[in-house]
Amino acid sequence: RKEVEQDPGPFNVPEGATVAFNCTYSNSASQSFFWYRQDCRKEPKLLMSVYSSGNEDGRFTAQLNRASQYISLLIRDSKLSDSATYLCVVNINPLHGSSNTGKLIFGQGTTLQVKP
Amino acid sequence: DAGVTQSPTHLIKTRGQQVTLRCSPKSGHDTVSWYQQALGQGPQFIFQYYEEEERQRGNFPDRFSGHQFPNYSSELNVNALLLGDSALYLCASSSRDRGTKNIQYFGAGTRLSVL
Numbered sequence: 001r002k003e004v005e006q007d008p009g010p011f012n013v014p015e016g017a018t019v020a021f022n023c024t025y026s027n028s029a030s031q032s033f034f035w036y037r038q039d040c041r042k043e044p045k046l047l048m049s050v051y052s053s054g055n056e057d058g059r060f061t062a063q064l065n066r067a068s069q070y071i072s073l074l075i076r077d078s079k080l081s082d083s084a085t086y087l088c089v090v091n092i093n094p095l096h097g098s099s100n101t102g103k104l105i106f107g108q109g110t111t112l113q114v115k116p
Numbered sequence: 117d118a119g120v121t122q123s124p125t126h127l128i129k130t131r132g133q134q135v136t137l138r139c140s141p142k143s144g145h146d147t148v149s150w151y152q153q154a155l156g157q158g159p160q161f162i163f164q165y166y167e168e169e170e171r172q173r174g175n176f177p178d179r180f181s182g183h184q185f186p187n188y189s190s191e192l193n194v195n196a197l198l199l200g201d202s203a204l205y206l207c208a209s210s211s212r213d214r215g216t217k218n219i220q221y222f223g224a225g226t227r228l229s230v231l
Contacts, residue, residue, distance in 0.1 A: 032218040106158030
């Protein structure tokens with residue numbers, strides 16, 4: 001079983017649609033959670049951190065459910081420029097409380113294609 | 117403020133050869149992590165360096181080694197290249213500052229092709 005699982009898609013949606021991505025993680029020692037965006041043949045870029053209380057950044061809303069080990073991302077009013085691969089990421093720090101940055105565990109990524 | 121820079125951008129090698137990839141972290145960052153991303157997959161953690169020592173390692177063989185220099189820049193070395201080592205190699209930098217330590221910023225990567 002993969003440590004972070006995502007539906008690879010692709011999700012094909014029209015402009016203006018609302019789309020939701022989900023992922024699950026298996027390591028209960030996971031401490032921080034993120035969504036990264038990756039454009040074709042480019043590096044991953046941090047989209048947003050994810051908190052249990054839920055957080056919103058413009059059209060993007062992220063949610064974490066620690067009990068279910070489940071992370072979600074909601075994109076409202078999709079734009080053509082939202083077309084990319086969205087990577088669900090957890091940070092695991094085996095030395096909890098240390099100054100170690102920890103390692104990132106990535107899901108396979110979910111591909112979104114927004115069409116006119 | 118320069119972000120994370122990696123060199124070279126592309127590299128072609130043959131099986132059995134050795135390769136060295138380089139990374140300069142974002143200004144103010146002291147920690148460098150390396151990831152391998154195969155086509156169609158998410159990045160996989162190789163190892164992490166700070167204070168010039170390897171601090172964490174993923175499930176990669178000893179053919180993968182690294183180094184961090186006093187200026188925080190880092191190298192990734194891969195010996196005895198295999199066809200399966202063909203991938204995008206990503207460097208990520210971060211700071212151990214309490215407020216930001218879990219956020220890693222990525223360079224553009226080095227695309228390695230092994231023939």
